[in-house]
Amino acid sequence: MQNFLIVAASYLFYGWWDWRFLSLILFSTVVDYAIGNRLKIEGNPTKRKVLLYTSIFVNLGFLGFFKYYNFFLDNFISAFSFFGTEINASSLNIILPVGISFYTFQTLSYSIDVYKRKLEPTDDFIAFSAFVSFFPQLVAGPIERATNLLPQFYKKRTFDYSKAVDGMRQILWGLFKKMVIADNCAQYANLIFNNSSDYSGSTLVLGAVFFSFQIYGDFSGYSDIAIGTSRLFGFNLMQNFNFPYFSRDIAEFWRRWHISLSTWFRDYLYIPLGGSRGGTWMKVRNTFIIFIVSGFWHGANWTFIVWGALNAVFFLPLLLTKNNRNNLKPVAQGKALPSIKEFAYMLLTFGLIVTAWIFFRAENIGHAISYISEILSPSLFSIPQFDGRGRAFVAIVLVAIFVMLEWKGREGQYAIAHLGQNWYRPIRWSFYASIIFAIGMFMPSVESPFIYFQF
Template sequence: MLFNSLDFAIFLPLVFICYWFLFRWNLKAQNTLILLASYVFYGWWDWRFLSLIAFSTLIDYLIGIGLGKEENTYKRKLLLTISICINLGFLGFFKYYNFFLDNFIDAFQLLGVPFKASSLKIILPVGISFYTFQTMSYTIDVYRKKLIPTHDWIAFGAYVSFFPQLVAGPIERATNLLPQFSEKRVFDQNKAVDGLRQILWGLFKKMVIADNCAEYVNIIFNQSESLSGSILALGAVLFAFQIYGDFSGYSDIAIGTSRLFGFQLMQNFAFPYFSRDVAEFWRRWHISLSTWFRDYLYIPLGGSRSGLALSIRNTFIIFLVSGFWHGANWTFIIWGALNAVYFLPSLLLGKNRNNLDVVAQESRWPNLRELISMLFTFGLTSFAWIFFRAESMSHAWGYVQNMMQPSLFSIPDFHILEGVISLMVLIVIFILIEWNGRRRQYAIMDLAASRSRMFRWCMYLLIILAIDIFGNTSEEIEFIYFQF
């Protein structure tokens, strides 16, 4: 079920009404409703994979209880290993089986050894990368004794399958989300209105910015061998806004929907394109995944405590793994490696923690140095996105080669992309609104208190009209991260 669908527009109010009007006084009934609603939400895509998420939930629930009872170090490690192996085993099979098989065959062929094997027609379960990491964080935290294991299987099942963030995050930690299922939730009108406001902004990002960018990005990437360098550069920039609007839009809708039910999810995007260096960008982009790799991979490997050489090694490991997490294609691995290279100068110069505050914190506009830093960081990021978007390494390399021609400095021929000027105007307006709200959790959060009621409702109406006029309301377009 898609957030930008008629199905969800009917589903959400029904669940909301039952949750607050029928089961308001019974916490277990509320949790049961969330669990059932989450399974309906997920099963709407393909009911066959409900058994997979149910099995993962059961395994980690039982292992969590076992870790809570067991004090023997060896047995505790064994239980944790079982959890990790099962979770990564499912993820590896569904997501990476054919990738490893194809590369295994290619390696044998390079050695002159004939090797034949048939790939499998495997359907990738939506959201498997997200809920797998979510359940793994639970067992790891219980193993580390940072969390007391729950014996409430309904609450745990609802935590794993919580429908607002189930298929594309944020990847919630059990230490944050799971206790909220054990606390009595009281309807708060202000939080609910704030949630609706964030949902509205998320829909704008997705349907007005991302989906419109996607139309031109598809044209440019599909015809990259015959277009000018300036058009290809524009394609990279448009994809940067497409993936940001698409993914951060999903996170906004997820966080806003959670607020309607009395839950608080972590912020997943903090205006990353206003970053002044790559290190800051990765503190602001897909925060739930970046911090997951930091806490469960980078720090256990030694982090930055074991000397510069190991810090560099660990940095490359987490970026390469992050790239591979996104998909079974060498393009994602190269994308991760490229970002590691970008990150390296900050690490070597000890400046990776320089920009921890919000850009232009005390002023309305950035100074010249900040502006240049942001544009340079955005340029690096947009270039890396080419590898993320390309279908294959040959496609990515061909795109880059064609872009790095003298025509890169020519005026783009916009006749090829009819209507793109209007889209660019929308993007400029979008950037200005995001810039104005960069100190908040999301861009239009300030509308809650700083403006008159008339101004607020005019803004809401304009956003709704923009979605209706510029959004593709006749077609339900999936979110990009559903494929990951």
């Protein structure tokens, strides 16, 4: 009955956006449930592969049609037009189902793990439906593995006060990230990116930095809300962000950013391709494949593909020199401040990340190139000038406070996980009340949709 309630709540939650797309979730659930049970009894290797490919075809087929149909059609037409051949074909007015990139990968993990005999297929259709449609992380992750989340639906859950308190604390921090940091940064990032031709290089740098904190606060904030909400129900979801902007190299950044997706591609694409076990060519090939596919997963636009390729270029020197596993522990672990060397590496890495984010945010490749070209012009050394510059100073101060809190709590699951737990209760409650006050005081009057809802 607990699982049935979760399924009902999840379907109501998703259907409130557009009830028609509930059929996609239901169809995907039925197909993968049936395939999983068939794999359990099927011993013929060829038939097992056919079953696996059926699951892959159905899930990626839905994803490809709704997300990439118009992209491939438009590029196909453009390619033939380049050679002087005109093709008459019209794009479809396709609505992208919210969260389709997330729940298709989640169900795929089940079929692949059952195929590899890493997971026993479930006979409980309600539990499996709850796993596929679990509302806290349905639309923007984390992308949970069946090996971790599905077994949690087999057990009866009782209310745990300590888990609930921790969950509420993480929800609070997620709301602060989204409503105070991301939404304030979004105002100025949108203003600068949408009118980039009007601004100097220094202003464009500021716009890129604003977007960097917008996307981090936005996406990691949602993950915190989802993880905290799940904990209220007695579920433990995987950590999706681990203070990525304190990374000392790109490899460390990708171990800390959108962890559920990075590890998904590592386990289900990179390692099956051979990983880094082969020669130099194989390492280079696999690195570019994994990053380009990751970029394409984010959206049907060449900007995302270039963003992925650019990250591959940043990552390759570390891989080829075997330095991609150097920074496995938190920076300045057990210390108040990083060393000068660590701080320099953090700044360099952040600079590379911000550069890549320009392609992620730009409308097209030309926009990104012109944006970067202006940054590299002499106007880089001018004083930033844009509408609302005075109000933007408040956003900068809020980001600075946010970074200090993140630094202080960087060794926990989230910034305020342990911060203040040893304080006297009135002081601790005052700290939480101040966060609530900041949300009410500084959240913009115009809300910004979660960025990753479009993926």
